[in-house]
Amino acid sequence: MEQLESAFNEVLKTKEGKSILLELDAESYLKIIIKTIQKLQKKGLSGVYISIQRPFKNISSLLKKQGIDLNKLIFIDIASAVSKETQENNKGCVHISSKLDVDDLVRTIYTSLDQMKGKKFILIDSLTTFALHKPISETLRFSEFLMRQVKERKDLVLILNVAKDFSQKKFIQDVVAHADKTIAVKA
Amino acid sequence: MIDTKKLAKEFNNLGEGAIVLIETAASKILEVHLAAVKWLSDKKYTQIILSTSRPCKNLLNLYQKNNIDTNKIVMVCSVCQEKEKKEQKNSKVIHLQSSSSLTEIAISLSKCMESMKDKKFVFIDSINTLLIHNEPNTLAKFIHSILTKMRTNNVSGLLISLEAETDKEVRAEIAQLCDKIMCDKIVKV
Amino acid sequence: MNFSMKKILPKKRMGTTLKTAPRQKRLAIKTKISPKQKKQRPPFQKRVSFAKSSKDTKKAQKAEEFVKTGIVGFDALLDQGIPLGTSVLVAGGTGTGKTIFCLQTLFNAAKKGEKCLYLSFEESEQRLKKHLDDFKWDWRDLEKKGLLKIVRKEPFSMTASIEAMLAKAKGELLIDINEVLEIIPKGFQPDLIAVDSITAIASAFGKKEDGYRIFIEQLFRYFETLTITSFLISETEQMPTIYSSSGIEEFLADGVIVFYAIKQGNIRENALEVLKLRGAKHQKKIVAMQITDMGIKVYPEQEVFGKIGE
Numbered sequence: 001m002e003q004l005e006s007a008f009n010e011v012l013k014t015k016e017g018k019s020i021l022l023e024l025d026a027e028s029y030l031k032i033i034i035k036t037i038q039k040l041q042k043k044g045l046s047g048v049y050i051s052i053q054r055p056f057k058n059i060s061s062l063l064k065k066q067g068i069d070l071n072k073l074i075f076i077d078i079a080s081a082v083s084k085e086t087q088e089n090n091k092g093c094v095h096i097s098s099k100l101d102v103d104d105l106v107r108t109i110y111t112s113l114d115q116m117k118g119k120k121f122i123l124i125d126s127l128t129t130f131a132l133h134k135p136i137s138e139t140l141r142f143s144e145f146l147m148r149q150v151k152e153r154k155d156l157v158l159i160l161n162v163a164k165d166f167s168q169k170k171f172i173q174d175v176v177a178h179a180d181k182t183i184a185v186k187a
Numbered sequence: 188m189i190d191t192k193k194l195a196k197e198f199n200n201l202g203e204g205a206i207v208l209i210e211t212a213a214s215k216i217l218e219v220h221l222a223a224v225k226w227l228s229d230k231k232y233t234q235i236i237l238s239t240s241r242p243c244k245n246l247l248n249l250y251q252k253n254n255i256d257t258n259k260i261v262m263v264c265s266v267c268q269e270k271e272k273k274e275q276k277n278s279k280v281i282h283l284q285s286s287s288s289l290t291e292i293a294i295s296l297s298k299c300m301e302s303m304k305d306k307k308f309v310f311i312d313s314i315n316t317l318l319i320h321n322e323p324n325t326l327a328k329f330i331h332s333i334l335t336k337m338r339t340n341n342v343s344g345l346l347i348s349l350e351a352e353t354d355k356e357v358r359a360e361i362a363q364l365c366d367k368i369m370c371d372k373i374v375k376v
Numbered sequence: 377m378n379f380s381m382k383k384i385l386p387k388k389r390m391g392t393t394l395k396t397a398p399r400q401k402r403l404a405i406k407t408k409i410s411p412k413q414k415k416q417r418p419p420f421q422k423r424v425s426f427a428k429s430s431k432d433t434k435k436a437q438k439a440e441e442f443v444k445t446g447i448v449g450f451d452a453l454l455d456q457g458i459p460l461g462t463s464v465l466v467a468g469g470t471g472t473g474k475t476i477f478c479l480q481t482l483f484n485a486a487k488k489g490e491k492c493l494y495l496s497f498e499e500s501e502q503r504l505k506k507h508l509d510d511f512k513w514d515w516r517d518l519e520k521k522g523l524l525k526i527v528r529k530e531p532f533s534m535t536a537s538i539e540a541m542l543a544k545a546k547g548e549l550l551i552d553i554n555e556v557l558e559i560i561p562k563g564f565q566p567d568l569i570a571v572d573s574i575t576a577i578a579s580a581f582g583k584k585e586d587g588y589r590i591f592i593e594q595l596f597r598y599f600e601t602l603t604i605t606s607f608l609i610s611e612t613e614q615m616p617t618i619y620s621s622s623g624i625e626e627f628l629a630d631g632v633i634v635f636y637a638i639k640q641g642n643i644r645e646n647a648l649e650v651l652k653l654r655g656a657k658h659q660k661k662i663v664a665m666q667i668t669d670m671g672i673k674v675y676p677e678q679e680v681f682g683k684i685g686e
Contacts (some may be wrong), residue, residue, distance in 0.1 A: 006252060025359075025364075026208075026358070026359060026361070026362030026363045026365070026368055027245075027368055029363050030366065053363070053364060054335070054338055055326065055335050055338050055339045057338065057339055058204065058338035058339070079331075079335045080335065081333075082331075082338060083331070083332045083335035083339075084332075084334075085335060085339045126363065128359070128360060128363060129331060129363070129364070132324065132327050132328045132360070133328065154332060163359040163360060163362075163363040164359060165355045165356055165359035167357070
């Protein structure tokens with residue numbers, strides 16, 4: 001946890017865009033995500049939450065209970081889309097086609113970011129679940145593209161979550177190679 | 188003996204719509220199953236039990252022997268692979284073709300969730316048996332899909348898997364989808 | 377089509393236009409149309425009434441420009457339905473539900489008063505009627521009323537006639553198919569037709585691929601001319617990448633619906649997709665499907681977990 005704190009402090013001090021890869025174990029997964037968003041919001045950042053793990057209805061109520069300001073978050077509900085569930089009609093939630101077209105997703109992310117002022121973050125929860133629905137090559141293309149874009153911007157922080165012990169070790173190494181910081185968080 | 192008080196406390200802390208993965212030893216799995224079903228039954232939950240390890244008749248007998256009220260239990264059974272005879276159609280048991288027919292399982296679970304109005308609980312027993320019949324990646328996709336449906340419909344859930352028997356990579360993919368992982372600490376020493 | 381709108385619409389009254397014509401009692405539109413024109417008249421125009429306002433007429437027309445299959449979950453994949461007069465290739469492997477889909481669609485349409493013809497080149501009429509009985513679809517009344525006809529034809533005798541005709545025509549492409557083959561029974565003007573299957577016809581042609589190609593092209597044109605909504609069954613592999621025997625049928629057809637039987641361990645799970653449908657919006661995804669005691673049920677919101685394409 002301390003490692004996470006110091007990593008965020010370091011990243012938020014710099015004027016450049018940075019990408020952080022969080023390797024989380026299953027036990028502490030949700031707790032770390034909540035802590036991450038709390039930390040970023042304390043520093044005044046608004047963000048785009050790409051929710052692949054959980055539908056909007058579920059994650060938004062969990063975050064709200066933990067005191068997170070949902071007005072400073074825009075959700076992209078991919079979980080409902082890929083599971084063919086009816087997507088929540090909420091101004092804080094952006095719809096995405098169940099085809100999960102990566103180019104479409106990137107456009108949606110950028111459109112959402114344009115709606116926010118000041119320093120922003122993109123949180124992808126999680127790359128592991130994204131890789132369930134898309135080939136590894138596309139998942140890698142998506143994450144690498146975002147990491148490259150973030151480097152060119154000064155106002156953006158990218159946080160990618162992956163499950164510790166994820167089977168696709170080579171993929172993880174490829175992401176690690178492109179990320180500015182990798183933190184393996186344990187419970 | 189399973190410490191049901193600990194189990195109850197863990198569930199109460201999580202609230203409605205929570206999904207829990209219980210990891211237990213192979214020798215304790217039935218005990219955990221029965222304890223969990225009894226607790227849920229006492230709490231008046233309507234239980235949708237996906238049985239992939241034991242035949243439904245066997246389980247229903249065990250429930251009766253353990254004084255578990257089966258009135259609010261619907262079983263989705265992929266073990267018997269019986270074709271339902273029209274005369275004996277039991278609305279409490281839905282027979283499936285196989286533990287490999289994940290789409291059919293998903294359709295049956297969805298239908299059960301939609302048709303029941305009371306507070307519901309989905310119980311999947313077990314992840315390891317499903318892994319015998321399905322590719323890990325396909326199973327993880329299935330679990331993600333089912334859990335998303337459950338969360339959207341505010342349905343709580345319980346998944347059982349064998350501790351130390353599940354490949355850690357598969358475990359990582361499935362465990363991260365759950366709200367909580369309970370280990371042997373629920374078992375009284 | 378060789379008819380004039382003037383012959384169908386009533387004469388204009390003095391000082392009025394059709395759009396502002398006062399409300400009248402419903403009039404049966406009696407016009408003198410030649411027998412040939414009668415055959416070719418699009419079915420939905422018969423139902424236009426000039427007693428209604430033009431808005432109601434347009435709405436009624438628009439609704440009737442599409443065919444609904446009536447199959448639970450399937451129509452949800454389409455925005456409005458299957459455009460009237462389109463030819464749809466129904467492709468898939470053995471036992472994937474193609475025959476049941478066509479029977480169910482025709483049965484549902486016949487119940488709504490549409491005239492339907494099921495043309496079989498494989499199964500006998502008795503066998504197909506038994507399928508209808510198995511699903512508890514009461515076809516007898518519809519047959520009596522002349523709304524549902526099941527006819528079996530021998531593909532080999534048909535191909536022999538076609539070859540003779542082609543030889544006589546000496547390479548000319550225009551042939552009056554129905555006159556030679558009597559595909560549609562005399563005196564019966566179907567709104568919907570199912571052909572089961574074009575694969576059987578292709579097999580009957582054997583190595584004479586040119587003959588088959590000419591025939592199939594003419595068949596598509598023939599149905600188009602008569603504005604018959606047609607469902608042509610095509611037998612393929614279980615996980616097809618080509619949806620017809622010669623490969624041209626899927627290009628000629630306005631729509632392609634593909635049925636899958638996805639292998640999962642020791643069982644197969646059914647799925648289908650609307651691969652293409654000209655003139656209509658549709659969802660482009662493979663969806664779960666089940667063949668139940670009551671017929672086909674499609675689950676447009678259910679993800680399919682099998683490995684598609686392997």
